[in-house]
Amino acid sequence: MVSLQLDGRTVVVTGAGQGQGAAEARMLVEAGARVIATDLAADMPAGLAVVSSTSPGALVYRQLNVSDASGWSDLAQWIRSQGWQVDGLVNNAGITQRSRLLDASVADLQNVYEVNVAGVLLGIQTLAPLMASSSAIVNVGSVAGLTAHYPEAYTASKWALRGLSQVAAMELGPRGIRVNSVHPGFIETPMTASAKAEFRQATMAETPLGRTGSVEEVAGVVLFLLSPLSSFVTGAEIPVDGGQSGHGGAKSVSDAMR
Ligand SMILES: NC(=O)c1ccc[n+]([C@@H]2O[C@H](COP(=O)([O-])OP(=O)(O)OC[C@H]3O[C@@H](n4cnc5c(N)ncnc54)[C@H](O)[C@@H]3O)[C@@H](O)[C@H]2O)c1
Structure with missing residues (x-):
């Protein structure tokens, strides 16, 4: 069927x-899935609590820092203790870092990689x-990973994520596990709420649909x-x-x- x-x-x-991850959790619940929603906060964030109360049992919240290997092990152990298997994983957590090429420090690069690349691995x-x-498995990349987006550390991390995703697709395919990526453009979330107005305008000028996207x-x-x-x-x-x-840059022409 x-x-x-x-x-x-x-x-x-x-x-x-919050942002895209919260929308994904909400939509997956609407599609009938049991969702294990995770984030840094100890308690279930307000946006998820609404879903949890309207669809009892469909969404559970667990605290998880994706950069923390022991946190992942604890989550796996908890899932096993419930007698569940995992049918889907959305590696959505990500952080941005806006320093440019000549200012980006090794620490900037490491911080972003810890979440955007190591967290997914x-x-x-x-x-x-x-x-x-x-x-x-769905990995959330970015148009930054498809282009020369100016924030150096963030862009490098999203290009690295593409390599990780392709190796995972190759390695896990024989087990029947699919691995794909989505690459969002400018999406209205708390992350982009802090972007400069010039960035928003310039991005829209490069976007054939002429608008930003929704979660x-x-x-x-x-x-x-x-x-x-x-x-x-x-x-x-x-x-x-x-x-x-x-x-590929032809729109301004x-x-x-x-
Ligand atoms: N918003 C955009 O325009 C846009 C564009 C391209 C790609 N993306 C990507 O989409 C994903 C979601 O972005 P968003 O805009 O919803 O961001 P957001 O900042 O609104 O939400 C990100 C969520 O990730 C969580 N998070 C951050 N670090 C974490 C960690 N170490 N462990 C666990 N959770 C952590 C945050 O607490 C937050 O709830 C990210 O991977 C981002 O890079 C966003």
Whole structure:
């Protein structure tokens, strides 16, 4: 049967306390999944508590710093203790760092890599053993990982994540575990709320759809990649960016020729 429904499937979402992760958790619950939502906070963030109270039992919250290997082990142990397997993992947690090439320090690079790259590696290493055939992993990259986005450490981390994702797709494919990436453009979240107005305007000028994206527009693609509708899709990289990365820099030329 062709379906976007995820009834009976358990999906772990990292960085689910706000922004895209919270939207993914909400949409996955609507699709019938049991969601294990994780984030840094000790207590369930308010946006998730609403989902938890309207859909009792469909969403559980666990504290997890994705850079912490022992935190991942604790999560895996807890999932096993519930008698559950893991059918989906959304590696969504990420941090930005806006220093430019000549200012970025090694510490900047390390801090961003710890979350955006090592956090994803640890998640895959820890939860893949709990996954049966026909499970799926979705890694949240960025248009930064498809372009020369100016914040050096963040951009390098998202390019590194692409390599990690492709190796994971190759290595886990024989076990029936699919690994795909989404690459959001400018999405309205707390992360981008702190971006300068100039950045917002310049990005929209490079975006054929001429607007920013919503968290639901990313969550919908994540849901598709976790669902049986994408059962032959692995190693794919899907930009969710209003066309920003597709024109390869040609938009300003096209606009100038009107
Ligand atoms: N918003 C955008 O325009 C945009 C664009 C491209 C890519 N992304 C990527 O999308 C993902 C989600 O971004 P967002 O905009 O929703 O960000 P956000 O800052 O609004 O939310 C990120 C969440 O991740 C959590 N987090 C941060 N560090 C963590 C850690 N070490 N362990 C666990 N959780 C941690 C935060 O607490 C927060 O709840 C990130 O990977 C980001 O790089 C965002």
